[in-house]
Amino acid sequence: MTNRFLQACYRQPTDTTPIWLMRQAGRYMPEYRQLRERYGILEIIKTPELACEVTMQPINAFDLDAAIIFADILPVLEAMGLKLSFVKGEGPIIHNPVRTAEDVQQLRTPSAQESLSFTLEAIRLVKSELESRHLPLIGFSGAPFTLAAYAVESGSSKNHRLVKTFMMNEPQTWQTLMLKIATVVADYLLAQAEAGADALQLFDSWAGQLSPADYERWVMPYSQWVINTVKAKTKIPVIHFGVNTSGMLHLIRQGGGDVIGVDWRIPIHKGWEIIGYDKAIQGNLDPVALFASWEVLQVQAKAILDAVQGRAGHIFNLGHGILPETPVDNVKRLVDFVHEYSAKYAHS
Amino acid sequence: MTNRFLQACYRQPTDTTPIWLMRQAGRYMPEYRQLRERYGILEIIKTPELACEVTMQPINAFDLDAAIIFADILPVLEAMGLKLSFVKGEGPIIHNPVRTAEDVQQLRTPSAQESLSFTLEAIRLVKSELESRHLPLIGFSGAPFTLAAYAVESGSSKNHRLVKTFMMNEPQTWQTLMLKIATVVADYLLAQAEAGADALQLFDSWAGQLSPADYERWVMPYSQWVINTVKAKTKIPVIHFGVNTSGMLHLIRQGGGDVIGVDWRIPIHKGWEIIGYDKAIQGNLDPVALFASWEVLQVQAKAILDAVQGRAGHIFNLGHGILPETPVDNVKRLVDFVHEYSAKYAHS
Numbered sequence: 001m002t003n004r005f006l007q008a009c010y011r012q013p014t015d016t017t018p019i020w021l022m023r024q025a026g027r028y029m030p031e032y033r034q035l036r037e038r039y040g041i042l043e044i045i046k047t048p049e050l051a052c053e054v055t056m057q058p059i060n061a062f063d064l065d066a067a068i069i070f071a072d073i074l075p076v077l078e079a080m081g082l083k084l085s086f087v088k089g090e091g092p093i094i095h096n097p098v099r100t101a102e103d104v105q106q107l108r109t110p111s112a113q114e115s116l117s118f119t120l121e122a123i124r125l126v127k128s129e130l131e132s133r134h135l136p137l138i139g140f141s142g143a144p145f146t147l148a149a150y151a152v153e154s155g156s157s158k159n160h161r162l163v164k165t166f167m168m169n170e171p172q173t174w175q176t177l178m179l180k181i182a183t184v185v186a187d188y189l190l191a192q193a194e195a196g197a198d199a200l201q202l203f204d205s206w207a208g209q210l211s212p213a214d215y216e217r218w219v220m221p222y223s224q225w226v227i228n229t230v231k232a233k234t235k236i237p238v239i240h241f242g243v244n245t246s247g248m249l250h251l252i253r254q255g256g257g258d259v260i261g262v263d264w265r266i267p268i269h270k271g272w273e274i275i276g277y278d279k280a281i282q283g284n285l286d287p288v289a290l291f292a293s294w295e296v297l298q299v300q301a302k303a304i305l306d307a308v309q310g311r312a313g314h315i316f317n318l319g320h321g322i323l324p325e326t327p328v329d330n331v332k333r334l335v336d337f338v339h340e341y342s343a344k345y346a347h348s
Numbered sequence: 349m350t351n352r353f354l355q356a357c358y359r360q361p362t363d364t365t366p367i368w369l370m371r372q373a374g375r376y377m378p379e380y381r382q383l384r385e386r387y388g389i390l391e392i393i394k395t396p397e398l399a400c401e402v403t404m405q406p407i408n409a410f411d412l413d414a415a416i417i418f419a420d421i422l423p424v425l426e427a428m429g430l431k432l433s434f435v436k437g438e439g440p441i442i443h444n445p446v447r448t449a450e451d452v453q454q455l456r457t458p459s460a461q462e463s464l465s466f467t468l469e470a471i472r473l474v475k476s477e478l479e480s481r482h483l484p485l486i487g488f489s490g491a492p493f494t495l496a497a498y499a500v501e502s503g504s505s506k507n508h509r510l511v512k513t514f515m516m517n518e519p520q521t522w523q524t525l526m527l528k529i530a531t532v533v534a535d536y537l538l539a540q541a542e543a544g545a546d547a548l549q550l551f552d553s554w555a556g557q558l559s560p561a562d563y564e565r566w567v568m569p570y571s572q573w574v575i576n577t578v579k580a581k582t583k584i585p586v587i588h589f590g591v592n593t594s595g596m597l598h599l600i601r602q603g604g605g606d607v608i609g610v611d612w613r614i615p616i617h618k619g620w621e622i623i624g625y626d627k628a629i630q631g632n633l634d635p636v637a638l639f640a641s642w643e644v645l646q647v648q649a650k651a652i653l654d655a656v657q658g659r660a661g662h663i664f665n666l667g668h669g670i671l672p673e674t675p676v677d678n679v680k681r682l683v684d685f686v687h688e689y690s691a692k693y694a695h696s
Contacts (some may be wrong), residue, residue: 146374159671163634168640200640211612211634211667214650242422244556246595247614269611286559288509303561320557323507 007063009199009237010260011137011280011313017305017342018065019335020138022241023321024058025070028032029328031057041086045071051122056129056139061328062335066136067126069192071119073142073203076184077151079115080107090155097154099162101173110182112191120195127196136199138239139192141348143204144222145215151177160209167218178222186229193234201239202226202257205320208244215248215303220255227256239282243320249274265317269307272314285334288324294333294341303336310345351484357547357585357607358571359628359661365653365690366413367683368486370589371420371669377676379405389434390653399470401484404507409676410683414484414547417540419467421490421551424532425499427463428455436552438503445502447510457531459538468543475544484547486587487540493554493563494530498522500524508557515566526570526584534577541582541645549587550574550605553668554591565598568603574622575604579594591668597622611665620662626649628661633682635666638674649685658693 004014011104011119026032032054035044044050054070074092078084098104117307119139126137142150167174189200195214202223207215208344227238241261242252253260260279262271264286272281289300301316308314316338322331352362374380380402383392389529392398393552402418422440426432431443446452460468460537474485490498498504500511516524537548555563575586589609592599601608608627614661620629624632637648647663656662664686670679 145655150465159636161673162641164634164636165639168637168644188395211632212615213648214634244592247618248594265556265592267560267626270595286512286562288507289516290514291513293510296516300561316475323509325509 001136002184003065005315006198006237007134008069008313008315009239009280011278013312013346015343015346016091016339017310017314017316017345019060019316019338020064020068021318021322021331022068024064024068025054026322027324028322028326028331029057029061031036031061032218039144041072042075042084043103046118046323047076048118048121048125048345051119051130051290051346052125052129055122057128059133059135062332063339064135064335066138067130068138068140068201069119069123069197071122071132071140073082073140073147075116075119076141076188077122079110079112080184082107082151092150093156093178094150094154095233098148098177099152099166101170101176104177105175106181107177107180109180110189112184116188116191120191120263123195123197137197138199138201139189139195140203141188141199143202143207144178144185145210145219146204146206147181147185148177149206149209151181157266160206164210164214166340167214170279178219178269180227180254182222186226189226189230190233193230193236199235199237201241201261204240204242204252207252208248208263212248212251216251220251223255231256237280246271253279259315261317262319267307268304268314272308272311277311277313280307282315282317284317284319287320287323287326288319290322290334297330297334298319298337301334302341305338305345318341349412351482353545353663354484354501354585356487356661356663357628359626360399361660361694363691363694364687365662365664367657367686368412368414368416369406369666369670369679370416372412373402374670375407375672376670376674376679377409379409389420390423390432391440393423394466396466396469398629399467400473400477403470404491405479407483407688411566411687412483412678412683414480414486415473416486416488416549417467417474417545419470419488420693421488421495422475422498423464423467423527424536424623425495427458427460427609428532429529430455430496430499440498440503442498442502446496446499446525447514448519449524450523452525452528452553455525455528456508457528460536461533464539466535468539469475471543471545476524477653486543486547486549487537487543487545488551489533489536489540491550491555492526492533492574494552494554495526495529497532497554497557499529503548508554512562520525522566526567530570532640534574537574538581541578545584547579547585547587549589549609552588552590552600552672555590556596558598560596562654564599568599571603577603589630594619600629607661609665615655616652616662620656620659625659625661628663629656630663630665632667635668635671635674638651638670638678638682640664642678645678645682646685649682650689654688657691663692
């Protein structure tokens with residue numbers, strides 16, 4: 001498939017800068033909210049027809065260059081034996097968090113075929129819908145640390161005290177935990193590739209809670225192992241994304257990936273310089289900029305495009321997921337503007 | 349006063365690396381929790397004798413190189429007319445948040461003498477207690493953006509959507525808001541210096557929620573104005589601290605300050621290189637490291653000291669405030685270890 005998103009992953013010149021948006025399918029879209037009146041979020045994720053429908057909603061509404069399968073990072077933990085629910089207003093809750101060596105021992109490492117087949121089936125459905133549009137589909141998984149953080153903290157956390165203390169004080173158990181998660185994650189990503197995903201993103205949303213030294217010692221090896229394992233068996237591109245990682249982009253790069261995702265806390269050209277121009281880069285508009293007037297939003301989008309000057313290998317995206325109440329009009333205008341404005345930099 | 353903390357602020361060589369800890373007075377100390385059984389947090393802050401007592405608790409318990417006045421950044425907003433309370437488990441709440449031009453118009457800009465005299469009086473009390481110990485006292489204030497964030501969001505916020513949208517969409521009103529806050533903050537800091545503070549810290553806890561471009565345009569000028577105004581009238585050192593600012597340390601530096609505070613998300617020597625060696629640096633241990641075993645904590649503290657190799661101008665601190673349940677034993681050991689271990693780098 002020739003597509004400007006996939007071309008950019010390999011740093012090939014494109015006619016215009018490709019764009020997709022993290023969490024592009026979801027709550028900010030009225031079509032999605034309508035569906036959510038009837039179904040719970042896990043119900044949608046676990047019903048391939050519904051997950052397919054939601055995946056296609058932003059593709060039908062905007063001129064995006066890639067779809068991303070509608071799923072969540074936490075069913076992986078459910079597959080491993082943790083009890084998960086989403087509590088309105090509070091986010092995800094793990095009811096039996098991992099706190100001891102015995103808890104780690106009891107975690108299962110089932111294959112994705114066996115435990116996450118709903119997402120694999122959703123990928124097959126979306127692929128057949130996308131065929132006529134010549135658009136690629138991105139599969140994804142949470143990275144080992146981000147999943148471990150949810151597993152240990154029992155949900156979101158302000159300072160990740162429990163997971164970091166676990167990591168520092170129980171190095172052997174930590175290694176077992178991270179290897180177990182990494183095994184499931186690598187298998188899940190490969191299964192998504194086999195089901196038809198054209199690219200894969202590893203989300204390490206909480207990596208930036210760590211010091212660079214702790215990340216390098218306790219976390220990077222496992223992300224690296226996942227990416228190496230995946231890349232050994234499939235040729236599709238891998239995007240490696242973290243939040244709050246401005247001070248350790250060299251390590252995120254070392255962790256692997258064809259594309260490195262950066263948040264908005266560093267000028268994109270400075271981030272790319274640190275990462276190295278032999279990698280593609282994805283980012284990095286502040287999701288809140290979509291709440292600004294179109295004039296302000298346009299200035300911000302333009303600044304990013306002007307900073308990279310059409311260098312081959314830039315995938316326009318937000319610096320983190322799109323926020324729930326984002327105005328749909330601004331999303332449409334942003335997508336079109338990125339395509340129109342960046343055409344002037346084409347073929348560089 | 350000759351003191352190694354003050355010497356380090358001016359990058360003068362010291363016998364050993366000075367150390368103090370953000371939020372060193374507070375919940376992790378049993379003496380403080382005992383006092384809190386009888387008094388609310390705002391009650392302690394507003395009763396100079398109690399604020400003095402709490403300020404001295406860590407000084408009596410540990411060999412710290414500076415005291416910091418026990419206060420909070422939010423009474424400044426109360427002085428400006430906002431209604432503040434601390435809700436257990438939820439943190440601070442502003443009951444009449446600033447959302448419109450009229451709200452901004454109504455904000456008062458009283459002098460610190462008139463509205464924050466309790467902290468000024470507490471400073472005078474602490475100063476007389478500290479005299480015999482030859483220890484300096486740090487005064488502080490929230491920076492204009494961090495205060496504006498609380499004022500607009502009505503408390504803490506996950507993504508700071510409201511304050512950033514306000515900033516982007518209402519530039520004139522934003523300017524008025526920031527100038528009003530900056531005026532009160534500068535006056536408050538100067539009043540603290542006059543009351544006897546030996547150094548001042550400007551806390552910009554939320555600066556790192558912004559993109560570098562937005563920080564530079566909408567926030568930096570006001571922090572800069574505060575610091576310039578203070579430095580024009582007093583010779584005492586100013587520490588400029590932000591969290592999540594690894595991607596824009598050059599701008600924090602540009603904002604001003606004799607000492608730049610960095611969090612743990614960047615190796616300290618890399619941060620210092622970006623900031624420039626003509627500024628002192630403060631940081632940058634992960635507060636969670638204090639929950640690790642002493643062996644792990646020691647390795648982490650040593651790594652920071654080895655990274656800066658005793659370069660004159662390093663003040664050891666955490667990368668953010670000490671956490672509520674921090675083990676007191678580890679605090680004591682850390683303070684002593686920093687002094688002992690860094691002596692080998694003395695006079696460099």
